[in-house]
Amino acid sequence: xxxxxxxxxxxxxxxxxxxxxxxxxxxxxxxxxxxxxxxxxxxxxxxxxxxxxxxxxxxxxxxxxxxxxxxxxxxxxxxxxxxxxxxxxxxxxxxxxxxxxxxxxxxxxxxxxxxxxxxxxxxxxxxxxxxxxxxxxxxxxxxxxxxxxxxxxxxxxxxxxxxxxxxxxxxxxxxxxxxxxxxxxxxxxxxx
Numbered sequence: 001x002x003x004x005x006x007x008x009x010x011x012x013x014x015x016x017x018x019x020x021x022x023x024x025x026x027x028x029x030x031x032x033x034x035x036x037x038x039x040x041x042x043x044x045x046x047x048x049x050x051x052x053x054x055x056x057x058x059x060x061x062x063x064x065x066x067x068x069x070x071x072x073x074x075x076x077x078x079x080x081x082x083x084x085x086x087x088x089x090x091x092x093x094x095x096x097x098x099x100x101x102x103x104x105x106x107x108x109x110x111x112x113x114x115x116x117x118x119x120x121x122x123x124x125x126x127x128x129x130x131x132x133x134x135x136x137x138x139x140x141x142x143x144x145x146x147x148x149x150x151x152x153x154x155x156x157x158x159x160x161x162x163x164x165x166x167x168x169x170x171x172x173x174x175x176x177x178x179x180x181x182x183x184x185x186x187x188x189x190x191x192x
């Protein structure tokens with residue numbers, strides 16, 4: 001009889017350990033991946049969409065490669081509640097008088113992307129970013145610095161960035177004004 005009780009006790013101990021270990025595995029299965037700039041979460045969060053009025057922007061001067069200049073913009077959230085952001089920025093270029101310069105923006109990546117951005121995340125499809133105050137988000141841009149024919153390449157004094165069509169803008173003044181040729185043709189990455 002004592003042998004049967006020992007076997008039953010071992011069996012019950014095994015069941016308790018097994019149950020507790022499965023509970024510990026399932027309770028820690030919700031993961032959140034964090035980067036220095038933004039958070040991508042695997043859980044459903046109902047944060048409002050980010051507003052450009054909650055951000056400051058910095059133009060990070062670019063580097064050239066065979067007539068193509070690559071640069072990036074960093075937007076840092078400084079006020080407001082946590083919010084979500086996904087997609088591509090909407091850009092407006094202005095000269096030193098504030099006049100809007102002609103421009104066209106192409107969202108990358110596409111299946112036949114003409115360029116690859118130096119920052120690897122810029123070459124991926126858009127993802128939903130969750131931002132809190134103090135966090136930053138980036139996007140890359142590229143443009144041709146080689147004029148065609150007699151065309152001149154305008155000097156961009158202000159780069160206005162919208163997070164959503166019709167929304168407020170983040171006005172950014174680059175230290176060294178970019179000069180996109182070909183009627184202001186610019187390639188942009190998604191936010192990352």
